[in-house]
Amino acid sequence: MKSKRMALFLGVTAISGLACLPGSMAKADTTDDLLAKLLAKGILSQQEYDQLKQRKAVETPPPPPPAAVASASAAAVAAAPPPDPFAVRMTEKGIGVHVGPVDVTLSGEINGYYVHDSPDSVAPNHVVAGGLAAVGSSENSSIRNGLLPGNFAVELKTQQEGFDIVAHFGLYPGLNSVSGVGGANSAGAAHALATSGIDFRQQYLTVGTPSMGTVKVGRDIGLFGQQAILNDFTLFGVGSTGGNVAPSNTSLGRIGIGYVYTDFMPQITYTTPKFSGFTASVGIFQPLDAFNFSGQSGTLSAHDDPQIQAGVNYELPTDASSLLKAQLWANVVTQDLKSVSAAEALPQGRSVRGTGWDFGAKVDIADAELVAYGYTGDALGTTGLFFDGVSAAGQARSSDGYYVQGSYTFFKRFTLSGSYGLSRLGLASGEVNPLLVKTNESWAAGCKYKLTSWVNLICEYAHTTATAHGGNKAQEDTIAAGAIAFF
Incomplete structure (x- = not known):
């Protein structure tokens, strides 16, 4: 009984977390499948299953309109820090690095x-x-x-x-x-x-x-x-x-x-x-x-x-x-x-x-x-x-x-x-x-x-x-x- 109750607690917690995520990250069909599997394994009773379904319906926000998504993306890009002009990256070939806008290469014989x-x-x-x-x-x-x-x-x-x-x-x-x-x-x-x-x-x-x-x-x-x-x-x-x-x-x-x-x-x-x-x-x-x-x-x-x-x-x-x-x-x-x-x-x-x-x-x-x-x-x-x-x-x-x-x-x-x-x-x-x-x-x-x-x-x-x-x-x-x- 204790193990069943622990599993029930974890399952409810996970489902609650998923339900609170934005619509782009928490997919409705994935949450529904998880609830159905917990019900089938006897971890959830029918009553608990119905309650969680109702709770999910209330807590899951509707997906934002496309314009809102684009606006949020633009805001995120604008808020992101500018690229470091002194960042060091490897060159695609040869022996060298990109130091910001400068390619530094070494060669020899x-x-x-x-x-x-x-x-x-x-x-x-x-x-x-x-x-x-x-x-x-x-x-x-x-x-x-x-x-x-x-x-x-x-x-x-x-x-x-x-x-x-x-x-x-x-x-x-x-x-x-x-x-x-x-x-x-x-x-x-x-x-x-x-x-x-x-x-x-x-x-x-x-x-x-x-x-x-x-x-x-x-x-x-x-x-x-x-x-x-x-x-x-x-x-x-x-x-x-x-x-x-x-x-x-x-x-x-x-x-x-x-x-x-x-x-x-x-x-x-x-x-x-x-x-x-x-x-x-x-x-x-x-x-x-x-x-x-x-x-x-x-x-x-x-x-x-x-x-x-x-x-x-x-x-x-x-x-x-x-x-x-x-x-x-x-x-x-x-x-x-x-x-x-x-x-x-x-x-x-x-x-x-x-x-x-x-x-x-x-x-x-x-x-x-x-x-x-x-x-x-x-x-x-x-x-x-x-x-x-x-x-x-x-x-x-x-x-x-x-x-x-x-x-x-x-x-x-x-x-x-x-x-x-x-x-x-x-x-x-x-x-x-x-x-x-x-x-x-x-x-x-x-x-x-x-x-x-x-x-x-x-x-x-x-x-x-x-x-x-x-x-x-x-x-x-x-x-x-x-x-x-x-x-």
Whole structure:
């Protein structure tokens, strides 16, 4: 009897509570079903059942009219506290958070390789000034970075008054200890108690809209030669070492052996919106010196005018299911190379214009990819912008180069790649310079296995040859194996 009375008390209490709820929360059919079940189980007598039915009918308010509901909802919204502008939420993808109206994202890359190098011996007939095939007394090994150092980037993205705004900071630390003479990627220092460098090569701001395009201000990758290095498969590996006994924080990959390094440069650049697959860019850049890289060239270092770079890019419009993708590009760089004093290659105030053009194409057909690239210029130089671009007398040297590359991916994870590239530096009119590099060329082959969405395992072989105008030649064979991770 006590248990029955306790159940009756609980049931009556619950029913009373339900009956007092607004009509949108307490459904009449649900309450009626509950009363009927309590009656059927003998918990309620017929008299108690009738009394509760009558009580429910009296206490349950009629449902409010739709207008009243809408008014109450509007009042609730108005009374609710405004959203916290400093609320922190995770981003939908990647590593980052939304901090109020600002997206903060973190990204980066880490790599490391075991590299075994077999250089040509030190001998008079192996001397090539400006050559990129290493020479040495013996074979050597290292644990080092590849063409990329490490990378840690922070990007802030927001929209203000209709403008899309991005602030980007990119730090590039290396594995290997460096001398520090010439920057974070200076010559290696393979001895104890040394330290690596951090190359703070990116810091830029972009402001734009979908209709006006984008303006970039700061330090970032250039236009000329940009697509050449970004599509080079040795970018994620080692390629040619540039020296392996005491490695710097980067190898060469195919820099100077198929293209001139684009570099990360101070700039103000405008890029148009995309029209039918086309975009165009033009910018003013920090002017650079004509640099005597080989020891066989002249220097020019006056900077009266900015460097100009411009380019056009085309991407074939496709959808996600398309098996064919294609990209075409062309760029130009030009700068006045002027003498600052009589000690330089030309009389003070005299100048020569350095100009380079590049062009390329990439085609993806299902799991196959083909890349073809070429460049040409006068006083452009080789390896780096305006490196060895003029003779000791200040006369322009012509240069050109190219590379071709093919890759195929099996089962979406395993990629085989191969490429050949060459960079050529001519002599100035009337110049005789038998030790100056004439060509740097290499064959490279590599395999990549996608272990996870972040981690790729890499192995490579590269054969590099440097040839001088007088016939000297040096050769280098490199084997590398390691891993690279992007997040």
